[in-house]
Amino acid sequence: MNALQSFFAMGGYAIYVWPAYGVFFIVLLIDWLAPQFRRRRLLRQLHSRMARQEARKERANRPSAA
Numbered sequence: 657m658n659a660l661q662s663f664f665a666m667g668g669y670a671i672y673v674w675p676a677y678g679v680f681f682i683v684l685l686i687d688w689l690a691p692q693f694r695r696r697r698l699l700r701q702l703h704s705r706m707a708r709q710e711a712r713k714e715r716a717n718r719p720s721a722a
Contacts, residue, residue, distance in 0.1 A: 666673045
């Protein structure tokens with residue numbers, strides 16, 4: 657075996673080592689993306705809440721038809 661094949665074989669433990677690296681990088685990616693998705697969701701919720709409050713204010717300021 658050449659050095660590269662030996663490296664990828666990890667001394668016979670490749671079946672355990674490479675999935676561990678994969679899981680690590682997936683968790684790292686999720687840990688990096690989760691705050692961005694959470695921020696986007698919270699901004700959407702805040703925007704809709706502010707729009708509802710504005711609509712309530714407009715309805716309250718509208719003269720009644722009585």
